[in-house]
Amino acid sequence: MDYFDPHIHMVSRTTDDYATLARMGCVGMSEPAFWAGFDRGSAESFRDYFRQLTEFERSRAAAYGIAHYTWLCINAKEAENVSLSREVIAMIPEFLDRPNVLGIGEIGLNKNTKNESIVFLEHLELAAKFDELILIHTPHLHDKYPGTRMILDMLQGDSRLQPQRVLVDHVEEHTIGEVLDRGFWAGMTLYPVSKCTPARAADMVEQFGTERLCVNSAGDWGPSQPTAVPNFIFEMRRRGHSEATIRRVVYDNPLAFFSQCRRFHFQPRA
Amino acid sequence: MSAQEVLDREFLEIRARILKIAASLDRIERSDSPPADPARMALIREGLELLLKDSPGRAKNVQLLFSLPYSPDWPAALGVPVGKKG
Numbered sequence: 629m630d631y632f633d634p635h636i637h638m639v640s641r642t643t644d645d646y647a648t649l650a651r652m653g654c655v656g657m658s659e660p661a662f663w664a665g666f667d668r669g670s671a672e673s674f675r676d677y678f679r680q681l682t683e684f685e686r687s688r689a690a691a692y693g694i695a696h697y698t699w700l701c702i703n704a705k706e707a708e709n710v711s712l713s714r715e716v717i718a719m720i721p722e723f724l725d726r727p728n729v730l731g732i733g734e735i736g737l738n739k740n741t742k743n744e745s746i747v748f749l750e751h752l753e754l755a756a757k758f759d760e761l762i763l764i765h766t767p768h769l770h771d772k773y774p775g776t777r778m779i780l781d782m783l784q785g786d787s788r789l790q791p792q793r794v795l796v797d798h799v800e801e802h803t804i805g806e807v808l809d810r811g812f813w814a815g816m817t818l819y820p821v822s823k824c825t826p827a828r829a830a831d832m833v834e835q836f837g838t839e840r841l842c843v844n845s846a847g848d849w850g851p852s853q854p855t856a857v858p859n860f861i862f863e864m865r866r867r868g869h870s871e872a873t874i875r876r877v878v879y880d881n882p883l884a885f886f887s888q889c890r891r892f893h894f895q896p897r898a
Numbered sequence: 899m900s901a902q903e904v905l906d907r908e909f910l911e912i913r914a915r916i917l918k919i920a921a922s923l924d925r926i927e928r929s930d931s932p933p934a935d936p937a938r939m940a941l942i943r944e945g946l947e948l949l950l951k952d953s954p955g956r957a958k959n960v961q962l963l964f965s966l967p968y969s970p971d972w973p974a975a976l977g978v979p980v981g982k983k984g
């Protein structure tokens with residue numbers, strides 16, 4: 629089955645991973661800007677990273693027939709440094725007209741601090757000013773519940789932002805309901821240790837339906853599985869769900885969400 | 899799938915997970931002092947008790963048990979201007 633992985637960090641993966649994903653049916657992916665595993669020293673370092681996301685990764689994916697899209701921001705972890713964050717946010721408009729840029733992301737909270745919140749609000753300002761889509765990172769483990777609610781409060785505090793133009797990622801059993809109820813899109817991240825399993829993701833599809841719901845691997849440089857979306861497809865098939873239901877979550881939904889971006893022009897396989 | 903089919907699929911997996919928790923608790927108990935953090939041990943006990951309750955939403959309830967609380971007054975507490983835009 630053709631599928632999209634709407635959240636994967638390919639700069640941390642090998643070209644062999646592109647080959648494997650292509651063979652498993654991946655036809656498109658979106659790569660949010662995130663933390664490199666260490667704090668970067670200057671805004672120039674982000675300029676190079678944004679070139680990598682908008683130039684090099686795009687061509688590396690194309691060699692395997694995969695359409696590569698990306699999101700730009702300074703991630704929540706490095707947002708603790710407010711002055712660096714402001715320099716990076718000021719630079720982002722230089723890259724917003726690049727053809728594979730979908731919007732601002734993955735922005736959000738990490739430890740739910742004041743500085744993270746301030747930088748998050750400044751990213752929202754940028755997204756509103758340039759009318760960009762938004763991809764949200766929600767915190768992990770015990771910070772997820774309050775952090776997700778704080779993020780929703782900030783999004784809803786700005787009436788210029790429409791919930792159908794925001795995808796909130798890493799939802800789990802205790803946050804998915806609130807995100808969908810308020811009209812946002814939700815992404816379930818399949819992760820071997822700290823997040824959601826394919827079986828729990830399938831449970832949430834059964835309980836909440838397929839509307840505005842996506843799954844992703846969030847494959848990165850840590851313990852993660854870039855092939856997690858095919859694992860979810862397999863779990864859904866084992867439970868007897870129709871191909872149309874599965875396709876809605878792994879293909880139609882991400883395409884519908886991304887299609888709201890004026891630069892998004894995806895050519896489905898003939 | 900029927901409940902019996904789901905159980906047939908999950909039974910060995912559930913058994914293995916219960917064993918894993920049992921062995922982990924034994925491992926903590928036979929380890930040297932200082933003893934394990936009583937607050938976290940109490941959370942584990944509460945989590946296990948939640949599984950025995952005859953009510954749906956166990957996964958959500960376990961998630962909430964292991965979560966920090968949310969307070970709607972957080973913008974004032976942190977000094978962050980929320981809800982003044984648009």
Ligand SMILES: [Zn+2]
Pocket residue numbers: 635637660662734765846
């Ligand atoms: Zn990510």
